Amino acid sequence: DVKVTQSSRYLVKRTGEKVFLECVQDMDHENMFWYRQDPGLGLRLIYFSYDVKMKEKGDIPEGYSVSREKKERFSLILESASTNQTSMYLCASSSQGGSQHFGDGTRLSIL
């Protein structure tokens, strides 16, 4: 089975901090994705990557950046955390043309 592992289930940070969310997949998938999920807004795509060192903006990239130095790892970075970035963050991976496999999410609170 595909395993997508997010480094933390719960995280609490302060406004202005630089925050790193890590995601690792074990199935050699080309594609990796970062979403945020908010009540009433559903899942919204922040960034995705289709290859090492490649990245593309999703629908809401502002305030975020990503890094993909190795195929199995996709990091989401909040450059200067703000309270409106409090959310559930979901990482996913997929092979070309395949369905997406999700991690269990990181519930991030920015105080």
Add this chain to the structure above:
Amino acid sequence: SQQGEEDPQALSIQEGENATMNCSYKTSINNLQWYRQNSGRGLVHLILIRSNEREKHSGRLRVTLDTSKKSSSLLITASRAADTASYFCATDGIQGAQKLVFGQGTRLTINP
């Protein structure tokens, strides 16, 4: 912009009954997928239906796709308490097929 929209937003039925959820979308697609999310967890892929397919089955799940109406339905037959979850449809576009757009989901509650 939101591509898929589920209807209803919430559904509560008795165990053993069938549950039907609908999804509408706006633009042409390669395929449509349904996902399930248990509370506080990630999404799990249920079924994928391609744009040239009209119906697909997987166990107690039946998915239909009507590309002329840009709509899909997910039917869960003989529901169980364990089916309680949120269900999302997701679509891709003809271009950039790896990128999915998710609807807001239907919250399904199965009462024992």
